[in-house]
Amino acid sequence: MSDPDESNIDVVRWATRELARKFDYGYWREKDKLGEYPWEFVRAFAQGGWLGALIPEEYGGLGLRLAECGVMMQEIAASGAGASGASAIHFYLFPPAPIIRYGSEEMKQEFLPKLARGEILMAFGVTEPTAGVDTSRITTKAEKVDGGWVVNGQKVWITNAQNAHKILLLARTSVRNEEKPLDGMTLFFTDLDRDRITVREIEKLGRSAVDSNELFIDDLEVRDDEVVGEVGQGFRYLIDGLNSERIVVGLEGVGLGQAALELATKYANERVVFDRPIGQNQAVAHPLADSWIRLESARLMAMHAAKLYDDHENCGKEAAAAKYLGAEAGFDACDRAMSTHGGYAYAKDYHVERLWREARLLRNAPFSQEMVLNYVSTQALRLPRAY
Incomplete structure (x- = not known):
């Protein structure tokens, strides 16, 4: 890396270290004990502009590189926040990546500034209980209707679903092809509509401050303009x-x-x-x-x-x-x-x-x-x- 790059990394390291360490071990112990989302911590990083670290500047973010973002996440975990603090910020940084790269201009203009400011929280709906690490075998299905899609299926280990406003959801839009098993899956960025999505929290071993959930999706309606990129290319x-x-x-x-x-x-x-x-x-x-x-x-x-x-x-x-x-x-x-x-x-x-x-x-x-x-x-x- 060039000297200016190293300088940027150092600035990010020291700034985020100082901010993260304002929240002591007692804070994280209490959040873990009560299973409370660390909103105070998230808001502090939102006020510093850090939630939009990877979002381009034209959409209200900082436009940083991965190296700076990685250093920030390392410092958060090292502060004593551990995975609870890291996950709370992580899910502002990485789930929006497909939107940044492949979303429509209208989608980016509407939602990326809100994500950067911490005004909306999103969940990432990929994993399914019967598919495991073989994502090609997901069974959540989106059927085409006039003007959009209707989604049915189940997801598991979905972070943030207790509080999320939006979900980036992977669903099959065509039958699995043995020759090209990863084709035919589509990404949708849509409302986490609790009238159509039942959210059930999973009691788990660690990282209790950040929720993990099962989702049961029943006739969720999604518009055509909520497709990220091209139909069938989501994976x-x-x-x-x-x-x-x-x-x-x-x-x-x-x-x-x-x-x-x-x-x-x-x-x-x-x-x-x-x-x-x-x-x-x-x-x-x-x-x-x-x-x-x-x-x-x-x-x-x-x-x-x-x-x-x-x-x-x-x-x-x-x-x-x-x-x-x-x-x-x-x-x-x-x-x-x-x-x-x-x-x-x-x-x-x-x-x-x-x-x-x-x-x-x-x-x-x-x-x-x-x-x-x-x-x-x-x-x-x-x-x-x-x-």
């Missing part, structure tokens, strides 16, 4: 944005691990057993040092991938590797922080258990570590495809 629009999300998820994992490592090193310096701080013992010090190395390596891979992405170069393997390393290093650091705290790791006053619960998610989502290895084995090593 390709999603794929176009997956590399950027994987890179940023990797950096969020790094941030989670950094938060846990900061708590663990503070405790290791202060906790005295047998007349010495426990951090003086190599059995404590070495795993923490190893986590620092792994986190820094994951961060560098993610920033390398972000540079490739921003330079419009092929970055599929690097993006996948960034997600893999960030998830592994982040969770390992949280797990080692748990070990460092011993029995106190289970006490919510020490906060590491929340980070540990949240970091575990990244090994499964937005796609699993095994699928990363499948992808890299075929794309980097040219081994036969296993899926």
Whole structure:
């Protein structure tokens, strides 16, 4: 990167670090305990203009590159906000990407400024309970009618649906073709109409401040002008944005691990057993040092991938590797922080258990570590495809 680019990254890093750390561990513990959406945190980032970080300036955003946005998300997670804070901002940045790239000019003019200001919240409706990671097998169907479409089906693990005003919804608009299974799916950006969509929250292990939900869609009416891009090309629009999300998820994992490592090193310096701080013992010090190395390596891979992405170069393997390393290093650091705290790791006053619960998610989502290895084995090593 050139010096001006590095300067921009530093500005974003310090500004978002300062803002995120105004919300302390007590704030996030309370949100996690009560399952309350962190609206105060979101509004603070909206006031700073950060919700529109990836939205072009002509639509009211900051028009930043992925590298700056990734650094912002890393700093949010590292502040102690963890996945709860990162997810609350993440879903303003990345679900709108297909609209930015493929939406009609009218759609962009109407909605992107509102998203940038935090005036509307959107959900991202892709995953289905019977399809798993094989998105080609979704069964939510949109049937053509005069002037629009009627959608029926089911979605699962949909973030923000308790509060969202709009939904970016993937549905089949033609029957699955075995020769081209990813064709025939269409993206719609429409109202999350609760008269036609039943939203049922899922009780889950971590990230309780940000809701996850099942959706049951019954005769949802969608207009023709709410189609994003071309009918039948929706999956390709999603794929176009997956590399950027994987890179940023990797950096969020790094941030989670950094938060846990900061708590663990503070405790290791202060906790005295047998007349010495426990951090003086190599059995404590070495795993923490190893986590620092792994986190820094994951961060560098993610920033390398972000540079490739921003330079419009092929970055599929690097993006996948960034997600893999960030998830592994982040969770390992949280797990080692748990070990460092011993029995106190289970006490919510020490906060590491929340980070540990949240970091575990990244090994499964937005796609699993095994699928990363499948992808890299075929794309980097040219081994036969296993899926």
